[in-house]
Amino acid sequence: MATQTQTQDQWAQWILQQRHGGDPELLKAMMQPLFQIRDAVLQHAAIQAGNTVLDIGSGDGLIAFGALSQVGEHGKVIFSDISQDLLRHCQQMAQQMGVINRCQFVYASADHLETIPSQSIDVVTMRSVLVYVQNKPQAFQEFARVLKPGGRISLFEPVPYLMQPEPPNLFYGCDVTPIMDITDKLKVTLNEAFKPLMQFNERAMLQAVENAGFSEVYAMIQISIFPDVGRRFNLPPTNWQAFLKTALNPLTPPLEEILRQRLTDEEIARFTSHMRPLVENNRRSDRSAVLYLWSIKQ
Numbered sequence: 514m515a516t517q518t519q520t521q522d523q524w525a526q527w528i529l530q531q532r533h534g535g536d537p538e539l540l541k542a543m544m545q546p547l548f549q550i551r552d553a554v555l556q557h558a559a560i561q562a563g564n565t566v567l568d569i570g571s572g573d574g575l576i577a578f579g580a581l582s583q584v585g586e587h588g589k590v591i592f593s594d595i596s597q598d599l600l601r602h603c604q605q606m607a608q609q610m611g612v613i614n615r616c617q618f619v620y621a622s623a624d625h626l627e628t629i630p631s632q633s634i635d636v637v638t639m640r641s642v643l644v645y646v647q648n649k650p651q652a653f654q655e656f657a658r659v660l661k662p663g664g665r666i667s668l669f670e671p672v673p674y675l676m677q678p679e680p681p682n683l684f685y686g687c688d689v690t691p692i693m694d695i696t697d698k699l700k701v702t703l704n705e706a707f708k709p710l711m712q713f714n715e716r717a718m719l720q721a722v723e724n725a726g727f728s729e730v731y732a733m734i735q736i737s738i739f740p741d742v743g744r745r746f747n748l749p750p751t752n753w754q755a756f757l758k759t760a761l762n763p764l765t766p767p768l769e770e771i772l773r774q775r776l777t778d779e780e781i782a783r784f785t786s787h788m789r790p791l792v793e794n795n796r797r798s799d800r801s802a803v804l805y806l807w808s809i810k811q
Contacts, residue, residue, distance in 0.1 A: 525598035527763040528572050534755030534767075542748045550669050551579045554638055557731070557807035558667035560584060564635035567591045567659065569623045570642030574603040580638065581612055591617045591629070624652040629659045639668040644713045645763070653725035660810045666727065667807040670718075673710045675736060675802035678703070684788075685761075685768070686742055686797035692787045698775045706765040715804055727808040736802045743795025756792050 521529070533540040554576055560566060562585035568577035571592040580590050592603050600618045607613040619628055623639070623646045637656045646652050656666055682688055684696040715734060722730050739745045757769040766774075772781050791797060 521598045522596050523763050524572070524594070524596040525602065527760055528596075528599060529602065531758065531760040531763075531767055534752070534758035536752050536755035538749050539751065539755055542746055546746060547575055550640060551575050553805060554640060554667050554669050555579055555583065557805060558636045558638055558665055560588075560636050563587045565589045565591065565633065566636045566638060567593060567626075567629065567634045569593045569621075569626075569637060569639045570595075570645075571603055572596075572599055572640070574606060576638045576640050577603065577616075578606070578610075578612075580636075581615060584615070586615070589615050589617060591619055591634075593619045593621050593626070593629075595620070595622045622646070624648045624655055626655045626659055631658050632661045634659045635661060635664055637664070637666045637668075639666075639670075641669065641671055643668065643718070644670050644673065644710050647709075649718060650721040650724065653721045653727070657725040657727065657810055662810060664810045665807065666722075666810075668805070670713065670804045670806070671710075672713060672715060672734065672802040672804050673707055674713065675734075676800045677707050677711065679800070683798065685792075686799060687788055687791045689787065692783055695776060695780050695784050698780075699771050702771045702775060703761070703765060706762075709764065710762070718804075718806070722806070722808055726811050728811045730806070730808040732804060732806045734802065734804050737799070739799045741795070742797045742799040745799055748795050751792050751795055753789050753793055 560583040566580045607616045689696045760767045
């Protein structure tokens with residue numbers, strides 16, 4: 514019999530399981546920086562009571578549920594996603610929270626919002642969505658169409674090309690100098706998975722924003738290289754088995770699958786012997802490049 518995780522689509526699998534390897538303690542630790550991202554996106558969105566907010570690529574509802582308290586009793590938040598599994602997940606959460614009457618759930622992609630009427634939205638929010646969208650200019654044209662005059666967009670996006678691939682001596686942030694012959698094989702799979710995301714370019718996106726008719730465009734790139742991921746995010750000791758079940762993004766296989774695909778049993782043993790103590794003690798660096806963008810429709 515198939516498990517629930519196996520029957521979920523790739524987006525739901527990653528959001529609900531693979532980004533934290535199914536470890537609730539790791540997920541709890543991961544949420545603190547995600548809450549900070551949520552708060553920044555909502556601050557830039559300048560949501561007013563009574564607004565209708567369209568959260569595109571809602572995922573597990575991080576931004577959308579945060580927006581509910583800002584739109585108030587007379588406002589509405591539309592959860593939009595290409596994952597029916599995640600929409601159902603958010604709908605169940607909304608029912609449990611008693612806010613379902615102020616929520617709407619729409620199956621749609623960022624560049625095809627035909628089910629959303631023109632000039633019906635006050636604010637569009639997004640987190641880590643456009644990096645996966647092939648036609649980004651069309652997405653911004655759609656945002657402009659659904660927004661009312663004076664409507665606002667606020668988004669957060671990773672910028673992978675600024676930090677990927679990792680330096681040769683690093684793998685998942687760990688120093689792998691003694692086993693680079695092994696990790697080089699694993700990076701073949703990772704680099705292939707990251708290839709579609711490497712086309713994300715902040716200059717092209719800014720041009721797409723202006724071409725779509727937005728004004729007062731603000732963008733901020735934040736780059737950080739931190740030598741101690743455990744200290745940065747106050748992580749508990751990492752569970753090795755959970756780490757093996759993690760995936761870097763929805764397009765990347767879980768690490769345990771990459772190991773089986775690329776390595777012999779002897780190589781897996783060497784990899785484990787070197788990596789496990791580093792991972793369990795969070796002796797890893799963190800490298801990230803992200804973009805915040807917010808703007809107003811003319």
